[in-house]
Amino acid sequence: METVRVLELYSGIGGMHYALKESGVPAEVVAAVDINTMANQIYKHNFPDTPLWNKSIEGLTLEDFAGLSVDMVMMSPPCQPFTRIGLQGDVSDPRTKSFLHILHLLPRLHRPPRFILLENVKGFETSAARDRLINTLTECGYVFQEIMASPTSVGIPNSRLRYFLIARRSAENMNIHTGSKVWDVCAQPAEDDLALVSKAACSGTTPPEEKASHGLVLYKLETEMQLQRKTTQNSNPDVKQIQDFLEAGSQVNVEEYLLPPKTLLRYSLLLDIVQPTSRRSVCFTKGYGRYVEGTGSVLQGCMDTEVQSVFTDLELLSEEDRLQRLMSLRLRYFTPREVANLMCFPPCF
Numbered sequence: 001m002e003t004v005r006v007l008e009l010y011s012g013i014g015g016m017h018y019a020l021k022e023s024g025v026p027a028e029v030v031a032a033v034d035i036n037t038m039a040n041q042i043y044k045h046n047f048p049d050t051p052l053w054n055k056s057i058e059g060l061t062l063e064d065f066a067g068l069s070v071d072m073v074m075m076s077p078p079c080q081p082f083t084r085i086g087l088q089g090d091v092s093d094p095r096t097k098s099f100l101h102i103l104h105l106l107p108r109l110h111r112p113p114r115f116i117l118l119e120n121v122k123g124f125e126t127s128a129a130r131d132r133l134i135n136t137l138t139e140c141g142y143v144f145q146e147i148m149a150s151p152t153s154v155g156i157p158n159s160r161l162r163y164f165l166i167a168r169r170s171a172e173n174m175n176i177h178t179g180s181k182v183w184d185v186c187a188q189p190a191e192d193d194l195a196l197v198s199k200a201a202c203s204g205t206t207p208p209e210e211k212a213s214h215g216l217v218l219y220k221l222e223t224e225m226q227l228q229r230k231t232t233q234n235s236n237p238d239v240k241q242i243q244d245f246l247e248a249g250s251q252v253n254v255e256e257y258l259l260p261p262k263t264l265l266r267y268s269l270l271l272d273i274v275q276p277t278s279r280r281s282v283c284f285t286k287g288y289g290r291y292v293e294g295t296g297s298v299l300q301g302c303m304d305t306e307v308q309s310v311f312t313d314l315e316l317l318s319e320e321d322r323l324q325r326l327m328s329l330r331l332r333y334f335t336p337r338e339v340a341n342l343m344c345f346p347p348c349f
């Protein structure tokens with residue numbers, strides 16, 4: 001099989017490049033393009049031999065494409081215009097401009113890429129940007145498939161529901177079929193709604209410590225449905241346990257990652273707590289470690305105490321007693337290496 005020449009747009013820290021390597025497809029990233037200097041430093045550190053263009057994608061020309069002679073374009077355009085908790089500016093958000101530029105170039109390329117791979121957040125599948133992408137692909141003679149998938153679909157205990165599109169020029173005699181159906185390969189379609197736990201809870205829909213109808217005790221600000229979903233996720237043997245992604249105890253300075261008292265007292269009801277034996281965690285975001293609400297799970301370090309007993313009647317205690325109880329769980333943030341493990345970056349990253 002010939003080596004596939006790949007252009008990696010919005011290359012960030014190189015997640016797609018690692019996935020490409022992992023796929024076993026003989027491929028070479030002939031150029032990676034990103035405008036973020038910090039991300040580019042990380043990319044360069046991990047892929048020193050890949051030509052990295054520190055420039056805006058709006059600046060790419062037909063000549064750039066012709067010069068690279070690419071077989072495949074892979075890209076993760078900025079997702080903020082499409083996230084469900086964002087403003088959903090879609091095609092009118094300035095951050096979509098560079099993607100629209102690519103769609104403008106595609107029909108004009110002398111030698112269009114044989115394959116296109118795209119990744120984005122849940123929300124993209126119903127956007128006008130997605131409709132424009134589909135129209136452009138159809139106009140250019142591509143067949144494609146759209147898939148919604150989460151790491152849990154492949155046995156990783158982290159919910160991060162994402163949109164994927166794979167497209168191939170139809171002259172390629174392919175066996176994927178174009179269709180308007182977005183394939184959902186998740187056991188639970190809305191699973192990363194867990195990241196929105198605190199949002200629903202803060203609207204005051206669920207009083208703490210309410211007895212739910214299935215015998216589950218709601219001791220935190222979460223709905224019965226959310227608790228039920230967590231229980232189901234934790235009992236799915238197809239998904240690995242969190243402990244398989246942790247650094248060895250001797251390698252972690254636990255004190256450095258413990259949640260500070262102020263955070264425990266203020267935000268304990270909003271925390272998404274997981275244990276080493278859990279088979280789930282919520283999506284980690286940029287604010288992890290700085291903000292609590294919906295930014296990622298925290299790990300229970302001491303198993304001698306049950307989370308439920310800590311939270312029972314917690315609000316009736318004095319501040320000092322509350323803190324003592326909460327601290328007994330030894331709640332800590334995941335280390336950067338552990339987050340990278342959950343995102344399936346290889347050990348060498």
Ligand SMILES: C[S@@+](CC[C@H](N)C(=O)[O-])C[C@H]1O[C@@H](n2cnc3c(N)ncnc32)[C@H](O)[C@@H]1O
Nearest residue numbers: 010011012013014015034035036056057076098
């Ligand atoms: C969703 S992230 C890409 C993640 C990437 N797949 C990774 O593994 O890190 C989007 C990236 O697009 C870059 N970006 C956004 N707008 C851009 C533009 N107009 N030109 C070039 N890069 C841009 C951002 O700096 C960011 O790194």
